[in-house]
Amino acid sequence: MMSREAVRRGYNKRNYVVGAHTPPGWAPAVVETETTVGSLQYDVVEVPDGLVEQLRGIAVAVTTAPADIVSNTRDWWARTMIAETGGEPAVIAGVCAEVDSVEQVQAVMRLASEHNIPVTVSAGRSNVTGAALPLRGGIVLDVCRMNRVLGYDAESQIVEVEAGMFGDVFEEHVQNEYNMTSGHWPSSFGISTVGGWAACRGAGQLSTRYGKIEDMVAGMDVVLADGSFITVGAAGRSAVGSDLQQLFVGSEGTLGVITSLKIKLHRLPDYTKAIAFGFPSFKVGLDVCREILQRGATPAALRLYDELESGLQFDRPDQNVVLIADEGNPKIVDAVIAIAEEVSREFDGVELDGDALLERWYETRYLTGKSAEGFTRSAGFVADTLEMSGPWSALADVYSEVVEAVQALPGTLRASAHQSHAYTDAGCVYFSFRGEVEDPATRADWYRAAWDAANEVIVRHHTTLSHHHGVGLVRAPYMADSLGGGLDVLRAIKATLDPQGILNPGKLGL
Numbered sequence: 001m002m003s004r005e006a007v008r009r010g011y012n013k014r015n016y017v018v019g020a021h022t023p024p025g026w027a028p029a030v031v032e033t034e035t036t037v038g039s040l041q042y043d044v045v046e047v048p049d050g051l052v053e054q055l056r057g058i059a060v061a062v063t064t065a066p067a068d069i070v071s072n073t074r075d076w077w078a079r080t081m082i083a084e085t086g087g088e089p090a091v092i093a094g095v096c097a098e099v100d101s102v103e104q105v106q107a108v109m110r111l112a113s114e115h116n117i118p119v120t121v122s123a124g125r126s127n128v129t130g131a132a133l134p135l136r137g138g139i140v141l142d143v144c145r146m147n148r149v150l151g152y153d154a155e156s157q158i159v160e161v162e163a164g165m166f167g168d169v170f171e172e173h174v175q176n177e178y179n180m181t182s183g184h185w186p187s188s189f190g191i192s193t194v195g196g197w198a199a200c201r202g203a204g205q206l207s208t209r210y211g212k213i214e215d216m217v218a219g220m221d222v223v224l225a226d227g228s229f230i231t232v233g234a235a236g237r238s239a240v241g242s243d244l245q246q247l248f249v250g251s252e253g254t255l256g257v258i259t260s261l262k263i264k265l266h267r268l269p270d271y272t273k274a275i276a277f278g279f280p281s282f283k284v285g286l287d288v289c290r291e292i293l294q295r296g297a298t299p300a301a302l303r304l305y306d307e308l309e310s311g312l313q314f315d316r317p318d319q320n321v322v323l324i325a326d327e328g329n330p331k332i333v334d335a336v337i338a339i340a341e342e343v344s345r346e347f348d349g350v351e352l353d354g355d356a357l358l359e360r361w362y363e364t365r366y367l368t369g370k371s372a373e374g375f376t377r378s379a380g381f382v383a384d385t386l387e388m389s390g391p392w393s394a395l396a397d398v399y400s401e402v403v404e405a406v407q408a409l410p411g412t413l414r415a416s417a418h419q420s421h422a423y424t425d426a427g428c429v430y431f432s433f434r435g436e437v438e439d440p441a442t443r444a445d446w447y448r449a450a451w452d453a454a455n456e457v458i459v460r461h462h463t464t465l466s467h468h469h470g471v472g473l474v475r476a477p478y479m480a481d482s483l484g485g486g487l488d489v490l491r492a493i494k495a496t497l498d499p500q501g502i503l504n505p506g507k508l509g510l
Contacts, residue, residue, distance in 0.1 A: 036066075037137075038091035039083045040130070040473070044137035045118050047095045051111065058107045059097040060145055072096045073140060075125040075132055076188075078384040079447060079474065085379075086440045090130075093137035096122075100145035102223065102259045109257065110227035112139055112502055119225075120504045121253040123164055123196045126188035128385065129472025131200060131252045135506040141257065143195065149173055150260060156235060157265045158218050163195025163258045170194055180265035183210025186468075187366055195258045201250035203428075203468035205365070207421050208293075209300035209326065210266060212468065214249045219262040222248055224255075225498040233262070247493070252470055253504040255497045269327035273337045274358040277349030278319030282306045283396040285320040286419060286427065288347050290392045292324070293424045297339040299326040303361075306399075308416035309432070313364050314357055319350065325358050380438040382447055386454050387420065387430040390463030395419070398461050399429055405453035411435045411446045421467060428467035458482075471508045479509025 037044050047055075047064075056062045063072065073091040074080060083090045099105050112119045118138030125132050134140050146164035153159075159174055168190045174180045184204040186192060192202070198220065203212040210216070219233035233245030248256055279285045285304040292302060304322045311317030324340040326333045344351075390398060399417055406415040413434040421428040433450050437443040455478045458465060465475050465482050480487050487509060494501070494510055501510075 037093050038070075039088040040079070040090040040133060041093055041135055041137060044093045045116075046093070047117060047138060051115060051117065052095055054111055055095065055097050055108065055139070058099075058104055058111070060100050060104070061098040063096045066092045069094045069096060069140070072142065073122065073125070073132070073134060075130065076128050076191075077130045077133075077472070077474065078128070078382060079130060079444065080133070082382065082444050082447060086443070091133050091135075094120075094134045094140050095138070096140040096142055098142040098145055102146075102221065102229065105141070105143070105146075105223045105257050105259055106227045106229060108139065108141055109223055109225060113226045113500065116500050116502060118502050118505050119257075121199070121257050123193040124166060124188070124191050126192040126196065127200060127470065127472060129200075129466075129470050129474045131470055131472030131507055132504075133473065135473075138502070143257070143259070144193065146259060147193075152178060154178070157267075158235060158262050159265055160219075160260060160262045161194050162260045163193060163198075165194050166190065167192050167194065167197070174265055175268060178265065179268050181268050182216065182263055183266050184213060184216060194261055194263065198249050198261055199252055199258055200470035201468060202470075203421055205420070206300040206327075208298050208302050208423075209328070212421075214246060216264050217245065217249060217261055218264050220245060220248065220258055221260045222256040222258055224257075225500065225503050230256075235262070235264075250470065252472065252507050254494060254508050254510060255503065257503075269329075271330045271333055272325065272327040273333050273354075274323070274325035275337055275341055275344070275354035276314075276321060276323045276352040276357040277344040278310070278316060278321050278352055279347065279349055280320070282320050282399055282417070284347060285322050286392065286395050286399075288322055288343055288349065289419055289422050289427060291343045291347075292340045293422050295339050295343065297336040299324045299336050299340060300328075301325040301361075302340075302419075302422050304419040306403075306416050306418065308414060309418050314352075314360055316352070319352075321352065321357070322349070323357055323361060324354070378436065378438070380436050380440075380443065381434070382437060382443060383432065383434040384447065384450070385430060385432050385469075386451065387428055387467045387469055388458050388463055388465060389421075389426055389428045389467035390458075390461065391426050394461045394463050395427055395429055398457055398463055401457045401461075402429075402431055402454045405457055406431075406433045406450050409435075409446065409449050409453060411437045412450065430467075452477075473507065476507070476509045483509075 070089045080090045118136040120134035122132050122140050122142045143164040146162040148162050150160040186202050186204050197213045218235040221231050310321040326336045403415045415433040417429050417431045420430040435446050437446045459481045
């Protein structure tokens with residue numbers, strides 16, 4: 001058993017500086033070009049000088065310098081890094097406006113609507129899909145100054161917070177002020193915002209216990225494309241028509257600007273237990289995870305790593321490691337761990353030191369994604385992650401076929417995966433792939449080929465393109481095949497709420 005101090009120490013480590021959008025050790029390109037459009041921009045709409053001056057009268061700060069636009073729109077998408085390190089930044093054109101109130105957001109949207117100017121909402125920019133890149137220039141609406149806690153309902157355990165508050169600041173506040181936790185621990189914890197969590201339908205690393213962000217939101221305020229203001233959602237359940245809140249959760253800024261959210265909190269746990277077992281194959285590990293969930297156990301963390309990632313994470317390249325950890329009421333935790341241990345032994349798992357592996361996980365859990373750990377880093381090194389979800393019956397085949405397809409591409413170093421989130425009916429498999437492409441001219445080609453190869457498998461098995469990273473730009477080419485007629489419905493909703501198409505154009509396959 002670990003104390004609460006040990007558990008929170010592991011989760012609260014600031015692996016990133018708040019608001020530090022540039023990946024550590026990555027030198028951005030210097031913008032010295034006559035080009036006025038970024039390498040990923042098209043049909044750019046320029047903001048006339050007169051409108052820039054009007055923006056200055058509305059917003060807290062406005063900047064138009066290309067170097068500032070590059071800096072203020074940079075995200076963690078691998079394609080953005082490929083473009084910029086190649087001397088061609090993804091985005092150059094645009095006007096960045098920082099706002100700190102709902103009224104300012106409304107005023108910016110009214111101005112943009114009146115003049116048909118694109119608006120892309122920007123906050124932590126931790127996304128890895130290009131979701132916040134202003135493809136058509138226009139206005140970049142930075143909401144990071146909207147970072148206040150607006151109220152707390154102690155009886156209902158619901159806190160209201162503005163959308164621009166960074167995750168670690170938010171969690172620190174609810175722990176220190178209310179002795180509570182959100183339970184939401186994404187890998188981007190220190191560089192993502194509460195509003196961004198909802199906009200991209202994110203998941204934390206303890207989602208099996210606490211749920212995904214769509215399970216945590218009890219209401220939100222939204223400014224629409226014409227500047228009008230609405231409140232959606234409610235605590236508890238309802239039967240008053242379609243759930244409008246869920247329309248905006250995951251909308252990636254294409255339907256409205258989320259300005260504040262009501263988030264359900266949980267009492268801080270003071271009891272934690274962890275076990276770990278090794279298995280001979282990823283498929284057997286998936287069966288173990290499924291059986292644990294289907295017997296009614298919901299451990300906070302239930303993660304399975306293939307042999308490559310077990311080696312990187314735990315120095316166990318001979319095993320497919322399943323790590324099971326839970327926190328909360330001791331009676332519940334003990335019961336959950338007992339079920340998990342029973343299942344693991346039934347599948348002939350090799351018992352490992354769960355406490356030691358949990359501590360190691362705290363230290364290394366970010367290494368298995370885009371890291372070059374275990375590989376020789378060069379100027380041509382490219383790495384990215386791709387997560388999907390699907391029914392348990394499909395996951396073993398999807399895992400093996402995606403790894404095989406990406407591994408077969410010239411330039412690929414290794415492809416690997418882990419199972420990161422799990423439910424009684426389905427799970428999320430989180431792939432990592434790494435390539436070595438020395439020729440800058442073909443680096444982006446290998447990157448897109450890897451995504452094409454993986455998503456061909458995902459679509460063919462009728463599984464879901466993304467579990468928690470969202471769509472952005474990287475998954476846009478696969479949305480029609482994945483959603484079918486559902487994409488037409490999404491287009492119709494977009495046309496109704498944003499008839500001019502000014503909100504974050506080009507995202508979600510729209």
